[in-house]
Amino acid sequence: MFNTSVIELNRTALRNNVEFIRNYLREGCRFSSVIKGNAYGHGIPVYVPLAEECGVEHFSVFSAGEAWQAQKVAKKGHSFMIMGATDRQEMEWAVQQRIDFFVSDPGALQDAIESAGRVGKKARIHLELETGMNRTGFEPRELRKSIPLIKKASHQLTLAGICTHFAGAESIANYHRIQNQKKAFRRMVRLMAREGLESENYHTACSAAALRYPETQMDMVRIGILQYGFFPTREILIDYMVKKKTNENPVHRILTWKSRVMGVKRISKGSFVGYGTSFLATNDMMVAAIPVGYAQGFSRSMSNRGHVLIRGERAAVVGMVNMNMMLVDVTHIGGTEKGDEVILIGRQGEREITVASFGEISEQVNYELLTRLPECIPRIVTD
Ligand SMILES: *Cc1c(COP(=O)(O)O)cnc(C)c1O
Helix, strand or coil, X not given: CCCCEEEEEEHHHHHHHHHHHHHHCCCCCEEEEECHHHHHCCCHHHHHHHHHHCCCCEEEECXXXXXXXXXXXXXXXXXXXXXXXXXXXXHHHHHHHCCEEEECCHHHHHHHHHHHHHHCCXXXXXXXXXXXXXXXXXXXXXXXXXXXXXXXXXXXXEEEEEECCCCCCXXXXXXXXXXXHHHHHHHHHHHHHHCCCCCCCEEEECHHHHHHCHHHCCCEEEECHHHHCCCCCHHHHHHHHHXXXXXXXXXXXXXXXXXXXXXXXXXXXXXXXXXXXXXXXXXXXXXXXECCCHHHCCCHHHCCCXXXXXXXXXXXXXXXXXXXXXXXXXXXXXXXXXXXXXXXXXXXXXXXXXXXXXXXXXXXXXXXXXXXXXXXXXXEEEC
């Protein structure tokens, strides 16, 4: 092994999560697996084939670069959709490859038409509508102006989707804002329909919206975090449990992050441990060195606060997390030795380090913590 830690992806957990999502969706609604941010840190090259094994056929990415990376490892005939920015060159590539992409403003619409012309194939576009997030998408005024152009370009464009994104469906505090977005979306869709512009797909829902507002599922959902085994927020999980009268979280974490003990050392009472003076041994103790640090995605804010699992016990981080190493207290874990398995995220025996607990200490949401797991850590599949 040429790496100091490894990320395992559990096939059984993913199969369970995909099945849960499938069953939750309304009849005929398609599941697009969102794999931006290196598949939320799970690693596109390993995650995509694994998801395909579990029956996933449609993937959403942010950039053309991610689409390229995913397409290289995916089965022929599976579909990709780019949700972020694409420049002209990337659009031409997407048109050539029959990859769908979002068109979010009149400039991009013009580029899409021209790219299609140059390539000699139709561009499969998803028109993104601005409904209240105030980030990207056609304003009603821009849409009205663009309709004649879209109609005229029917030989260059396939209107593969009409879509929007909700501004915070994971929190009940945003309820009214979401309702207003739903209304704005319907208004704009009606406006287009009156002009004879209809689409193969209407899609608006991310994980939170699909769960809490099932009416937003429409023809397709863009599900990210849920497939990886996390509810977007605790609020959405509780809402789900109350509605379904269950105490069980229906999805399971598929990722485990592990390393090995690099060495163990005896420290005498009164010594400082690691860089500087942030940790003073107030008793004789045993510390283990773990070859993982902030360069590997183990946040420096876990210094003197985080935990890992060794021999089924919790071991506290002592001193500062270094670039490539950290020290943990193993005084109470008799027999700890070089080569012992170390769990950074995941389960060992009776105990578990959850992504949520890790995130709370380092003040990162699940999304951030996961996507920060470096690409260079090997991902392997387990059963
Ligand atoms: C990231 C993203 C999603 C998926 O969000 P989750 O909360 O992870 O399900 C859906 N749609 C768009 C436009 C996104 O950027």
